[in-house]
Amino acid sequence: DVKVTQSSRYLVKRTGEKVFLECVQDMDHENMFWYRQDPGLGLRLIYFSYDVKMKEKGDIPEGYSVSREKKERFSLILESASTNQTSMYLCASTTGTYEQYFGPGTRLTVT
């Protein structure tokens, strides 16, 4: 089974803090993604990566950055957290055969 893990299930941070969300997949997938999931808005793509050290902006990249130093790990960074970044963050990976495998999510609260 494909396993996508995320470093934290719940995270509480203060406004202005730098936040790191980590994602690891164990199936040697080339492509990895970060989405945020909000009630009434569905899932929106923040950033994705198709190779080590490569990154592409998704639909809502403002306020976020990413890092992919190793194939299995994809990090989402909030340089200066704001309250409007309170959300559920989902990581996913795929080989490009269309099915995306999702992690359990990190519920981030920014106070």
Added chain:
Amino acid sequence: AQRVTQPEKLLSVFKGAPVELKCNYSYSGSPELFWYVQYSRQRLQLLLRHISRESIKGFTADLNKGETSFHLKKPFAQEEDSAMYYCALSGSGGGADGLTFGKGTHLIIQP
């Protein structure tokens, strides 16, 4: 720009009744369409995709290019079908550049 529309935020039906979750899309090329499901306290997972033309857990979905729709149907709803359902679209990137999701429909099956 590609777009996925799920007109119903909430759909409540009785056990044994037919279910139809609506999905319409906007895309200029030939899209790949998917339904993802998220059960309570579980991660998001693929339910079915139009290219495989499978029936999963009794659900089917037919891509209607004329009406740009991909509605999800099940003839007899079961209580375990209660979940959040997302329709998603993959464009020319074959999934490697992320999915565009609808806002989701919360399906509740009443006993």
